[in-house]
Amino acid sequence: MSSSAISRDDVAHLASLARIDLSDDELDRLGAELPAILEHVKVVQQVAGDDVPPMSHPIPVANVFRADVPRPGLTPDEALAGAPASEEQRFLVPQILGEE
Amino acid sequence: MNERSSTLVPFEDALTRYEPVMGLEVHVELNTATKMFCGCATAFGAEPNTQVCPVCLGLPGALPVVNEKAVESAIRIGLALNCEIAEWCRFARKNYFYPDMPKNFQTSQYDEPIAFDGWTEVEVDGEIFRIEIERAHMEEDTGKSLHVGGSTGRIHGASHSLLDYNRAGIPLIEIVTKPIEVPGDKAPAVARAYVNHLRDLMLALGVSDARMDQGSLRADVNLSLRPSGTTTFGTRSETKNVNSFRSVERAVRFEVSRHAGILDAGGSVVQETRHFHESDGSTSAGREKSDAEDYRYFPEPDLAPVAPSRAWVDELRATLPEPPAERRKRLQSEWGFSDLDMRDTVGAGALDLVAATIEAGASPAAAKKWWLGELARRSNEQGVDIAALPITPQQVAEIQSLIDAGRINDKLARSVFDGVLAGEGSAEEVVAARGLEVVSDDGALSAAVDQAIADNPDVADKIRGGKMQAAGALIGAVMKQMRGQADAARVRELILEKLS
Ligand SMILES: [Zn+2]
Numbered sequence: 001m002s003s004s005a006i007s008r009d010d011v012a013h014l015a016s017l018a019r020i021d022l023s024d025d026e027l028d029r030l031g032a033e034l035p036a037i038l039e040h041v042k043v044v045q046q047v048a049g050d051d052v053p054p055m056s057h058p059i060p061v062a063n064v065f066r067a068d069v070p071r072p073g074l075t076p077d078e079a080l081a082g083a084p085a086s087e088e089q090r091f092l093v094p095q096i097l098g099e100e
Numbered sequence: 101m102n103e104r105s106s107t108l109v110p111f112e113d114a115l116t117r118y119e120p121v122m123g124l125e126v127h128v129e130l131n132t133a134t135k136m137f138c139g140c141a142t143a144f145g146a147e148p149n150t151q152v153c154p155v156c157l158g159l160p161g162a163l164p165v166v167n168e169k170a171v172e173s174a175i176r177i178g179l180a181l182n183c184e185i186a187e188w189c190r191f192a193r194k195n196y197f198y199p200d201m202p203k204n205f206q207t208s209q210y211d212e213p214i215a216f217d218g219w220t221e222v223e224v225d226g227e228i229f230r231i232e233i234e235r236a237h238m239e240e241d242t243g244k245s246l247h248v249g250g251s252t253g254r255i256h257g258a259s260h261s262l263l264d265y266n267r268a269g270i271p272l273i274e275i276v277t278k279p280i281e282v283p284g285d286k287a288p289a290v291a292r293a294y295v296n297h298l299r300d301l302m303l304a305l306g307v308s309d310a311r312m313d314q315g316s317l318r319a320d321v322n323l324s325l326r327p328s329g330t331t332t333f334g335t336r337s338e339t340k341n342v343n344s345f346r347s348v349e350r351a352v353r354f355e356v357s358r359h360a361g362i363l364d365a366g367g368s369v370v371q372e373t374r375h376f377h378e379s380d381g382s383t384s385a386g387r388e389k390s391d392a393e394d395y396r397y398f399p400e401p402d403l404a405p406v407a408p409s410r411a412w413v414d415e416l417r418a419t420l421p422e423p424p425a426e427r428r429k430r431l432q433s434e435w436g437f438s439d440l441d442m443r444d445t446v447g448a449g450a451l452d453l454v455a456a457t458i459e460a461g462a463s464p465a466a467a468k469k470w471w472l473g474e475l476a477r478r479s480n481e482q483g484v485d486i487a488a489l490p491i492t493p494q495q496v497a498e499i500q501s502l503i504d505a506g507r508i509n510d511k512l513a514r515s516v517f518d519g520v521l522a523g524e525g526s527a528e529e530v531v532a533a534r535g536l537e538v539v540s541d542d543g544a545l546s547a548a549v550d551q552a553i554a555d556n557p558d559v560a561d562k563i564r565g566g567k568m569q570a571a572g573a574l575i576g577a578v579m580k581q582m583r584g585q586a587d588a589a590r591v592r593e594l595i596l597e598k599l600s
Contacts, residue, residue, distance in 0.1 A: 013394075017196075017394055019197045056190060056401055057401060057404060057405065062188065062404050062405045062406065062407035063404065063407055064404040065165070065171065066139065066166065067168060067169075068132050068169035069134065070134050070139055071134075071138075071139030071153075073139070073140045073152050073153030073156075074152055074153055074157070076150055076152075079149045079152045088262055089147065089148045089149055090246065090264050091263040092262055093199040093260065093262075093263060094260055095259060095260055095261070096199065096261055
């Protein structure tokens with residue numbers, strides 16, 4: 001991100017993508033706070049010169065693979081233990097709106 | 101929903117003014133024993149949430165690790181599609197909030213697919229069409245939702261949804277074509293042939309069950325129209341999860357008709373996702389693309405990059421099966437099929453079925469006769485792909501072997517097909533249960549022949565007088581008496597013995 005400019009509209013868009021319902025007051029506040037945070041993190045960009053390629057992984061390794069051999073996972077009870085609600089051995093989620 | 105009520109323009113009429121451009125995205129579910137990033141099993145149809153673990157449930161602190169076999173399959177698919185294989189590539193997070201992925205992102209590949217820039221060829225009516233492949237990338241499948249409280253299991257009107265994550269994390273390869281520009285009248289058949297061809301390829305590679313009816317092969321059909329003779333692409337619609345070869349063809353035809361209706365009326369096509377309806381071959385609007393398309397992709401920090409060595413790629417290249425076009429040529433000469441026989445077989449989607457039937461012991465002529473006759477007719481009547489009929493090539497070969505052994509005839513075989521298709525068991529079991537065996541007991545046959553001779557003295561006299569061709573009438577009478585359950589050749593022998 002070359003510029004840290006992030007508008008109130010950007011915050012509203014990100015909030016809607018993340019399904020976070022923000023009030024007008026919160027949008028105002030985050031619209032001011034987020035640019036400050038980004039500005040702060042931007043210091044890192046000053047350290048990286050042209051000779052430092054961007055990285056996505058802290059360790060320079062590749063091809064970390066697993067053999068295709070099944071391993072026991074969780075039982076349905078264990079899997080559902082943390083779910084707020086379940087039904088018919090499935091995770092129950094509230095009505096999904098505005099899709100399909 | 102912003103469904104337009106534009107009229108549909110008949111397909112042939114639309115082609116007088118517009119040219120379709122297609123793009124096909126096919127998802128292939130790999131048949132690995134475990135998921136893409138965890139050791140959970142992948143069996144189809146298991147009880148809900150019995151094949152899950154912290155990784156595929158997206159629990160905090162879980163660390164995904166790539167399934168080597170899935171990467172191997174991805175590379176082999178890429179090579180079979182004449183793709184370049186990336187020297188180095190990464191996974192990426194495709195972020196979206198929807199309960200079919202408990203992690204709130206799908207691990208996919210974004211701008212670094214493992215395979216890219218390939219091509220393949222499909223045949224329609226004896227003509228070869230080259231399809232350019234944009235990319236084939238690795239990703240993972242999503243969980244299955246069950247919408248409760250709506251009228252037909254649809255999301256609309258549902259009070260809540262139930263999630264089974266057994267499928268979440270199963271390896272998928274998404275294969276994306278470049279724009280396909282073929283003569284409009286061929287477009288639906290080319291789309292179908294391409295998806296059918298991918299299925300054959302996946303089966304030949306042994307990397308997937310590639311069953312459209314079970315969702316292990318799924319096609320998205322992108323389509324746009326442009327005025328004939330122009331080169332700029334129009335706005336496309338994306339019809340999702342078209343679940344049979346026949347539906348691929350129908351979806352293309354429908355979208356051509358629909359787009360033409362909108363354009364004729366001076367409207368503009370909306371770029372959106374559409375759903376295909378098996379019942380009437382139509383599509384309906386899903387969500388509009390604009391707001392949903394922002395997936396905020398970024399490289400997956402929990403997974404190391406994949407950098408297949410050239411030695412590994414060469415090793416995998418050596419395991420590729422014979423390319424389908426060469427295989428077709430070889431089989432055609434081995435079977436002694438004419439070009440037309442071969443075209444019909446391929447066109448019916450029955451090449452592998454016929455091949456497997458011949459491998460199981462039937463003659464090429466017999467295998468072709470049943471698959472392209474009796475079974476093709478039933479698949480058309482039922483509107484299902486021929487490969488989805490509940491009968492195996494081994495069962496077809498078994499029925500033919502009963503015919504060859506003189507235990508049933510062609511007419512009885514049709515009843516045996518009925519029984520096998522109805523799930524009544526093997527051919528032998530159906531013959532026994534339905535009492536279909538031809539009567540080989542000479543005593544019963546002999547009595548029936550005597551009766552037929554007594555009933556038809558004129559005919560009998562003609563045969564006595566040397567008019568052998570008259571025997572047909574007596575054979576018919578005997579077969580009728582035996583309700584078809586007699587070996588016609590034996591009946592003929594008996595008649596001639598008695599009257600000579
Ligand atoms: Zn798992």
